Amino acid sequence: AQKVTQAQTEISVVEKEDVTLDCVYETRDTTYYLFWYKQPPSGELVFLIRRNSFDEQNEISGRYSWNFQKSTSSFNFTITASQVVDSAVYFCALGSNYQLIWGAGTKLIIKP
Amino acid sequence: SQTIHQWPATLVQPVGSPLSLECTVEGTSNPNLYWYRQAAGRGLQLLFYSVGIGQISSEVPQNLSASRPQDRQFILSSKKLLLSDSGFYLCAWGVTGTRSGELFFGEGSRLTVL
Numbered sequence: 744a745q746k747v748t749q750a751q752t753e754i755s756v757v758e759k760e761d762v763t764l765d766c767v768y769e770t771r772d773t774t775y776y777l778f779w780y781k782q783p784p785s786g787e788l789v790f791l792i793r794r795n796s797f798d799e800q801n802e803i804s805g806r807y808s809w810n811f812q813k814s815t816s817s818f819n820f821t822i823t824a825s826q827v828v829d830s831a832v833y834f835c836a837l838g839s840n841y842q843l844i845w846g847a848g849t850k851l852i853i854k855p
Numbered sequence: 856s857q858t859i860h861q862w863p864a865t866l867v868q869p870v871g872s873p874l875s876l877e878c879t880v881e882g883t884s885n886p887n888l889y890w891y892r893q894a895a896g897r898g899l900q901l902l903f904y905s906v907g908i909g910q911i912s913s914e915v916p917q918n919l920s921a922s923r924p925q926d927r928q929f930i931l932s933s934k935k936l937l938l939s940d941s942g943f944y945l946c947a948w949g950v951t952g953t954r955s956g957e958l959f960f961g962e963g964s965r966l967t968v969l
Contacts, residue, residue, distance in 0.1 A: 775955065776955055776956065778957055780960075785962075786943055786945075786962065786965070787945075787960055787961070787963055788945065789960075790957050790959060790960075793956075793957045834898070834899065838953075838954075838955030838956055838957070839955055840955065841953070841954045842954060842955060843901075843954060843955055843956075843958065845898055845899045847897070847898040848897075848898050848899075
């Protein structure tokens with residue numbers, strides 16, 4: 744069975760703290776993709792990143808970084824020096840076997 | 856560049872009334888199109904997807920239906936709304952040929968059924 748687990752329902756931190764959002768996935772496919780999306784209060788889902796299963800290199804984009812580890816089936820997302828504008832619901836998703844499987848989302852609250 | 860728009864952004868409808876949400880994509884051809892629903896504070900539920908004109912697949916049996924009358928137009932409808940149809944509806948498009956790639960979402964339509 745294919746599954747995406749975001750165990751953290753809600754995280755609250757103070758601005759400028761670093762925060763990591765966890766994502767654990769299950770799939771038997773050898774070729775798959777992993778995604779992160781951001782849903783700000785306005786509601787629109789914004790695509791952040793895609794990684795394929797053959798590329799375990801970590802990626803950094805400004806204050807955002809992603810740690811992909813096949814050994815633990817995890818694709819964690821870290822925000823460094825968080826800002827109030829980072830407050831949103833973040834979804835992790837798995838693209839595999841002609842499906843896109845979504846995690847339940849993690850609500851991130853950044854307090855000023 | 857590709858854009859996706861859906862409307863209306865917000866609507867309040869009485870139980871038993873019809874529904875029509877519309878979504879259009881520009882800047883790409885033959886996209887895969889999707890309708891998702893998000894209940895308050897919850898995750899995404901795939902309702903329908905389409906790989907081409909007139910080709911609709913339903914993921915969840917319900918009183919909603921979808922149609923794709925044109926390549927880049929996707930419509931979500933209901934003949935009679937239920938209270939449980941309330942939620943946030945999102946249209947999305949993806950590259951043709953794969954259903955496991957990234958999706959790009961519209962602004963969303965918030966439906967309240969009273």
